[in-house]
Structures are given as C-alpha cells and as structure tokens.
Amino acid sequence: MTGRDARGGLLRLAILLTAIFDVMALVVLVRNRPIAFAIFMFLGQPLFLAAVIILGGAMLADLRAKDLL
C-alpha cells in the first residue's frame, strides 16, 4: 500500500467516525434519553476528536509528501 492509499484510507476512516458521531448527536437531539446522552458524551465526542486528529495528520502528511509544507 502506498502512502497515498494509506492517507486515503485514513481520511475515509475519519469520515466514517464523524458520521457515527453525527448519528449519535442526532439521536440526542431527536430523542434525548440519559443513556443516549451518556453514550454521546463518552463515545461520540471522542470519536469526533479522533476523526479531527486523523484528518489533521493525514492532511499534514499529504502536504509534506507534495513538498508544500
């Protein structure tokens, strides 16, 4: 697997994690139950944080690979 493929895979993972976070957030907004809010707080938000870190890392790696950074 090339570095470019790996970065593409990581970015797709970031999109997936964000989508999962988004669904959890929508559940909290539509049908708020204590369990839904607890899951959103302790699972959804860390997933989003992981997605942002992956996005930042993949983008930096891509910019470095293209000698833009």
Place this chain on the structure above:
Amino acid sequence: MSGRELAAALLTLLSPLAASAAEDTVPLPHGWLGTTSQWLQGLGLAFGLTNLVLLAIAWRNLRQSGLTPTVRGWLLVAVGLVPLMVAFMSFAHGLESSATVASCGSCHVMTPFVEDLHDPKSVTLAATHFKNRYIQEKHCYECHSDYGLTGTLSAKLAGLGHVWRYTTASYTLPITIAHPYSNTRCLECHGASQKFRNSPGHPKGEMPNLMAGTLSCLVCHGPAHPPQTQAASQ
C-alpha cells in the same frame, strides 16, 4: 420512535415557533420565537443532517479524485467545522434536557414517582410543588441537586451513576435516596421567604436547627414521594 414523536421532531426542525405554539395552550408573549433549547434542537438537527450530506459528498469526491485541494476543503468543512457546531448544540441541548422530568422519568423505575407528580389527588410534597408550579421547570433536578457550580457537577456525576446502575441493572428495589435529604435544598427557595420565616409552624427556637439541618424539613413536611414499597411495586 413513534410517528407522533417523529412529526414533533420534524416540526421542531422546520419551525421552533410552530412547535412551541402547538404544544402549549398558555398564552405566549407577543413576538414569541421559541425557547433557547428549541432553537438549539432545531438548528442542531439542521446542522446534523447537513453534515451527513457533506460527509457523503466528501466521501464521493475523495474516492473519485483523491486528495485534491477541493476535497481538502470539503473534508475541512465536513469533518472539522460543521461537526463542531453539531457537537456544541447536541451537548447544550442534551445537558438541558437531561434535567427535565421527562428525562428522569425515562427510566421505568422512576415511573411511579413521576406519576405521583401528575396525580391530582396526591398530597406528597413533590406533587404539591409540581402541580402548583412552585418550581417552574426541571422539578426533579431542582430538588435533587445542590445549588452552585459544585451542586451541578455533583448532580451530573450522580446522574451518570444512575444511568450506569440502570443500564447494568445493578440497582436494588425499593429505590431510596443515596444520602439524607439536605435542608439547604429547601432553604434555597424558602430560606429568605417571609412566609417561611414568620410561619407559626417554624418557631424561632427551631430556626437554628432548621438552618443547620439538624432538624429535617421532611419531619413535618414529608413524605416527599409515595411510600417506597408502594412506588416500587407499581
């Protein structure tokens, strides 16, 4: 989710004004635009659904053309910016909603206590406060949390413990209060009231004991809720 709940959520999404007007017969002030919580919910839903579309677009573009500058822009918006708004609105709405009676009553072990609040014949302290709107909203939370920042934090931590015990079924019936009920929670509202201070039922000699909590308000004003065995067996 029932059709009615889905319709209510969609109504909230489309118009916080319409949702608020439909659910309440009490006249609303001129120029009513809904509550902050309703707007947070409506905008949060709008941002959340928009974000799902943005994520789908980013996914498709990434697959088709790789990591181009345009795709970077889509990713920044779909993974970095819009979810931040969604996170803020969901968190704020969730935190606000988690203090409502409906939220407390969503665990079935709480159902008898919530039913008692709505029971027109009930004379328990909690029902009296609820039915007469001595507390405007968040009735369970107001009486079961201390005031101030630490009160909110400890109430939220306790709530998390309740969720854990309920989800893992590691609770015992009948449900009992974790710690003796503190007078300070009553005195937050009643302590400075002239009606409280000048009541013949509150002799001046007992006032220091009431303030210090050595004499519980519930000795005379209980029970706060239906008897525990009755509540648990319902």
